[in-house]
Amino acid sequence: MKAHQAGRTGVDAITIRDVTYSYPDGSLALDGVSLKIVKGERVAVLGPNGAGKSTLLMHMAGLFIPQRGEVTILGLPVNGRNIHKIRRNIGMVFQNPDDQLFCSTVYEDVSYGPLNLGLAKDEVASKTREALRRVGLEGFEDRPPHRLSEGEKKKVAIATVLPMQPKIMIVDEPTSNLDPESRRELIDLIKGLWERQNFTLVVATHDVDLIPHVADRTIILNQGRLIGEGPVRETLLNPELLRKARLELPTITRLFHLLEEKRMARGGGRPLTVDEGLEEIQYLIRELKRSRKSPVGKRLSSVER
Template identity: 50%
Template structure:
């Protein structure tokens, strides 16, 4: 479903962010991406739908390297959800935000409405179609942001710190949502308790390299390993 092959990336100032990352994610697999700030987690996610392009190496979706020729298809298949939902929600109403992607796919109005209804139902936001996004709570805005990518019917979800800033009730709702979504998923997070509940597999990034890739239970049970990578349960 998703493959990173010897991925290298440096920022324009020369800072090396990713150094030889190799990773494979299967259909339906849920993977947590953890590590200290600056480890390269967000940079990695931004490669998955072509926002960033590697200095060397490849990103493959369904065995096809990302290229200018297939970038629209890739962005329909890989739904990117940013940490701050206000980076993703820009329309006057929830309906218009969630409909934006399907409309630009050229779908008929009936199909767009069907996709919006299904996406909002999946995130528990049915009935909010006419609401203004900036009047919603942070937890509600995050759900709507997820709905904006679900309406594109992606096969892969890439989420950056989805539980950051949420109160306990909103966090619990988000965990339940992520647990039940069927898509393959890679989620950058510092929330190790969420990792324990949702993600059977964890990848640890350290200074732009994969330092651990294995069962979450193995990592979470090893206090010395958690300490080594600066993680806390």
């Protein structure tokens, strides 16, 4: 059973306790952040530009050692001694794929991890091919990464972490700069990987419309501080909380809020996604047809007139 189905009673994957982080120029990026993520969970870190999301993810990946506070990953405190052991279990997909892809071919980039593990050449080759197949980029082996489209680069960046079979997958802004089709492909890819493999997933984004597809819980950051957290539905339906983080309700939710104000939708039926919106409209039409005596039916038939 996945962690979100079991409730948050599972074993901790990541614990962050009172972490504060400033960059060398003095910019305060994290200010006393504490949170827990349990194994198998899917968590979105939501916040506007500059909120500290990437900085928090660097701590979750064991790439930054906390300046103040404590970070524990898979039971090990992050410090100079543990760092290599910890990093081996984590797949970090950076916000900018150019920070991830530094070789002259896609094959070299994807095979870099398994080669460093000291695996035999044919095992490296089969793991590399398998990772490229998973992200739908078979045949891209000899392509130079810097010539790929943004969507292809993001997929290669994900492929580079798959051969390591990470226990925790951390993805920073998976859908930024993508066209609608690439965005859909990336969402399906991340969802599919999480469903098939048994990792803990952390996704950072400022895209509220993305979150219901890839997460079950939201952590909201603003100006380096954690300002809220909870199940996706609760957090994304909370306009005050989102406004505090200079964010808006998901697009479909906004539409249904307006319909409610015009008494053209029921209070409480709050879809987050296009699919949920469709279901809600189908429900409203059914109610209208079925019974003009039902509260929703009555309300809708009065609007019709």
